Amino acid sequence: MKYDRHLLVGKDVLGIVTGIGGFFRGRMYLTIFAYIKGAIRMNQYVRYFSDIDKSSLASVGGKGANLGELYHVFGSAVPAGFCVTTSAYRDFVNTSGEFAGFLNSLELINAEALPELKEAGQRLRRHLESLDMPDQIQQAIIQAWRQTGSDYAYAIRSSATAEDLPGASFAGQQDTFLNIEGEKQILDSVRKCWASLFTDRAIAYRQKNGFEHKHVLLAVVVQRMVFPEVSGIMFTAEPVTGNRKIVSIDASFGLGEALVSGIVSADLYQVRANKLIKKQIAKKEQAIYAKSEGGTVTVVLSEERQTAQALSDETAIRLAGMGGSIEGHFGNPQDIEWCLANNEIFILQSRPITTLYPIPQVADAKLHLFISFGHQQMMTEAMKPLGISALRTLAPIGKKLPQDESDLLLEAGGRLYVDVTQFLEYPQIRKRLPELLLNIDEMIGRAVQDFIGREEVRSALQTENKRLELAFVKKALPTVFALLRNILYRDNSWAIDEMNLFIHHQVKENKRKLQKVSGPERIEQIQEILATLLPTAFLQVAPSMGAAIITYKLIENLSEKWLGDAAELDSISKSPSGNVTTEMGLALGDVADALRNHPAVIEYLKQADNATFFDGLRAVPGGEDVLPVFLHYFEQYGMRGTGEIDVTRPRWREVPTQLVPVLLSHSKSVRPGQHRRDFLAGKEEAELAADRLLNRLRQTPRGNLKAKRMQRLLKVHRTLIGIREHPKYFIVQNLDLIKQAIMQEAAKLVTAGILEDPEDVFWFSLQEIKKIIETQQVDQKIIARRKEKFQQEAKLAPPRAITSEGEIISAKPGAQVPPGALAGSPVSAGTVEGYARVILKLEEAKLDKGDILVAPYTDPAWTPLFPLAAGLVTEVGGLMTHGAVVAREYGIPAVVGVDQATRKIQDGQKIRVDGSQGFIEILENETLTKP
Template structure:
């Protein structure tokens, strides 16, 4: 036995070890001592981090770099992060710390019967982490598949440096944590070469149900689930381990431990169609959930791994986002209708839900309504029945905003309009139609971007948005009229001939191969991303070559992100999103040779054509080739048109941002209908609303900001117009029009 100033085994730690072992280290020690199945390891305690700073004289430099730093100073935070992180990584680790880490690593190797090439996870463990009030989840780095002592030294310093990542600095500012009061320990833990892994919440954080367990799982190491690389399988269990609900994830990739570290590889399609967990694993996880929750006395967020039929616990921290059991979820009033309550949503609603993955703003709802009205008008050309009422937001009595969705229906007109349109599509040239449409949309984009730049006041910005949304509706109509019907009809004949050639069971497989190796916009975009990732791998993120590649990419694809709505940030605004995609691509070594992937697609395409040729008569094959060429062109045009519509949405997004800038003038009065506008109370001088009461959110928040408010004025957003001057008397509930 030996005493140590800089390391402790996990067995030596418990819940009272937060100061020296950080939240993660303390929790793991607590779990091991509770008899739970946690892999062994040791912690490089916070004293080692402090010694490293003192030996390198970094503390004063860090203090100076952090002076007057504010949460909104994004550029300043980024600069501070880069400087401090590089200082910490470049400074030599003190010899006395190295010696103790070396000794602890050798001891761990002997404990589990491994040699010096033991594979470990090196995980950050901050003293302000995994706490009941603030989890700091994902703020600091974890490195998997680290082999050998020298690599452990290197990654311990990287973990120390991650205490100063931009997100960690910003998070500490927002949570009012003193930067230099937060220390960082590092957990070095034996790796589990898991067959499956993931996350388990011992209570359901989505609905607040403490009797449910929520599990997300994928193949290989749990990093694929935690990092968002895959869509995992998800399960809701009872505390007894009975499955209440399960959803099959796509699980396209797995991260696997090898003798040289971790690799990311594709999961075979046959395995993707299977759930990665079974009844035995469910029982183990449910029992583990009960033990962890009983020990801590509260719901916990855990990470786990499966190897050889046994579940290992890798981490546990309190759930900081659990909803109180007393919260009222009955947001529907007695007259409110549930929009959809069946097992499978109709196609139209599926499309709505697919593009509604985030909370919408009022302008999003307006954009949504115009988009679908454009689609419905094109459906009317085919004889479908357009809904009488537009899709629009509906405000519930509770203040919850729901979407009133109505899809198109059948009409007798389809009997004559449908065939007429199909016959017309046989003789129209998609290329000519597309060239005209793409030219029109390019002119529109340039015109509107100029208009956004030249708009000087809020009234003008509102009028411009109204005009642009109406024109957006027409562009959507033209896109679906030009693109969808010809492609759809060709696809029907295409599928029929494939089934005749290879049979119904293999039809989809061959169809997929025949539509590969296409230079459509999404493929070109992905190919460019691979090239950027390759440039980063070869030259580094700070190289001129990488920066030039990234700039060119953002110039072309920077409007991606807005999708069909106005509020989401675009890639141009948040290029760090690209960094995350590139990091994921670099997990796969195949990205360093992107041409190989496209070459294989071309080979699959040619091979599939040969098989089809053998299964059809010569005349049928000639017809098939003509349809194939038309359909491949149609796919290219369809994807190109989606790209252009995203650029339109990008322009609409910039209009909304310009309006926001023009509206942020002190003295403006906010007249609104939805609680979503309440953040503007910070700059508004008064508020008037159509909703609420004296005890409602609409009245309470203005009181907190100290501004007058008049609530529940029916139809006020139509009575008052933007640009009018009014006086708001909150005490007596009087609004006076001044001119």
């Protein structure tokens, strides 16, 4: 435990005084030194606000430290008081011989075992409230109380050392006592505050957030009561949208306890740039007031007062100004308790707002819009610094040198966001971008539409009507012409083979480049390779991929124009040839077929270990027969994995057990060879759908001409749509090479004693790794800080779209849904009923044939589950993202972009998925328990 510096000085002085006393034998001197020694010890137990600042956290807790800071800035606007320190708490609990045992037993209780937590908390509170408070602590508190003013009433609040921090609020976890008067009542309230460190809610919160109970200490704030006419809470950032430019104030009559406890609705006042922009007067039926004899009373307000405005407009603006000053002092948005008495504003508390999502940092002051890169890539988890650095280097735009990290791909909360502001300055991009994004993630597309449609944004963008540079247009023309040739007349039958050959040679060449160099030069080579990947892949695949997508839209539009519907559209994309991700899923089905007749192998896989996976397989009966199939699969696809564009994430060759649940589900639920037969059936269905479409067209005026044009479009689409996964396949293979090269350099750093573990390189950017190799030095504190930051950011829910003011722009799916249904984006037509299987991680997947897969997202690594699934529901995605495309290929209904689907749908519930209209209905609240 890090002790406060003032306490350390006090203890040093105490030691000196004690030592000096040993030199004296006279009774008078001993009496004097005993008095001084006692006074110093008493001063360890109390600290006045005037002697507290942010460095005092260890002795006075988060609330106390913040109050000390406020007292220094605002003086009399902060009611006077003192803190009973954590030393007093420690010495108090140390009088018990049982307390340590209580704490140890508490640590062993599971955070989800609420009845056990409740019972343990009651035992601890009863025990602490029964303990006698040591005389020296009592004397210190009473002396401080008298000096602050024994004629006043006091508010007595708990202040924990893990409270009101930037990363953890703990607000409301411990108890508060208001309008306390008299010596005995003060002491009793302090003891009750100490005991409230173990309220049920406080215990559960610490368990959930990973704080050890023994490491959290409690101080107590003793502060003069103010008896206000009005009180409330002020957020210096709008708490719902997160906008940092808006101050939001809740106000009600009487003490703020009525608002905090939820017994009254509050008036809402919002201030921006010293102007009141919103005022919402609530009906305030009750108020809590202090009683003259101590304590509080709840009063029913008169009808007239219930609808009266609690704050004047001028006072709200004045209060917002104070909020801005407080935020400026602490350096981050604040949640502030305040009150108004005799037209004077008093500040009672300020704590960081811990629920706001961080904002990507930009250099200028203009309004920016950022959209989530992770939602587009089906990867919304937090990333480590190396993964972020690699992707920012991979981005081909927004940088001065190719090996730099892009300024248009920015980190916030451990995720990456694309700054689309500059793109919106081009009218044509501004017009087309929302439509494009609707196909990737509907809610991102709608959020961008919302942003562009705002009056202030439109006005700003009208002055920025940029045109594409002629040089850029010239560079794009060859690709455009190649795309048109693919659609109109070129023989595309070799396109996928050519792409596969290109990938093979390019990966081989990059591997050679990485093997030729080492040390800092190898990191430079990695940066150069990353910078070339996207431009290289785009130029190679754009003519084919663009033709496949455009022909799909043309088939849809012409079908609706000529026939009045696009009934065959959902079948024409089924089972295309050459899709590397589909082939990966089929190959895994082959592995499942190979092991299904070897029960010993199946039993081995259930308990296999990553480190000994293949050696252990050889040792079991049938293992030698299955091993070649496994090895062949990992040779082809071992570089893949979940979240695979994050270079720090494990690959299947590193953690082969990730695939075990999928293999076991296949062998259990799918007949031998069924996955191959289903694929061929999908191909046949696509061909029949194409024939039906052409026959229908021939029945219309000029039908033969229409059918001929449509036949070409169908052929181009079917031939080229399989290439859609190749760019990612190409990038992932190169990322695997890069990861291996980085880990080789990391191993050298471990051998040299620079790093403790090879994976410590994950906590640094590429440029930082290069410097570590050059200097052969590393600051271990950086690793510890970044690990802690990562753990905090992993708990955050990343927004799809956020502005540079911190406003989260939320949008709802466009689907019209029945009452009680969950809305999303319809991406694969059809309706299916079945039991939901909620899967959060691929390595935990247990899916039976006919189950409906409910997941946060699906990326290529999830493809092996699709032959089992009867339907798909994801929280992320759009028409052209992985899950949607693969669902159409397999012909299963799918709805994506369903907000919090994995929470709102329970595992085992029977649900209906309507992939045509875009909603999910829960048919049975009861869940089916599956093994």
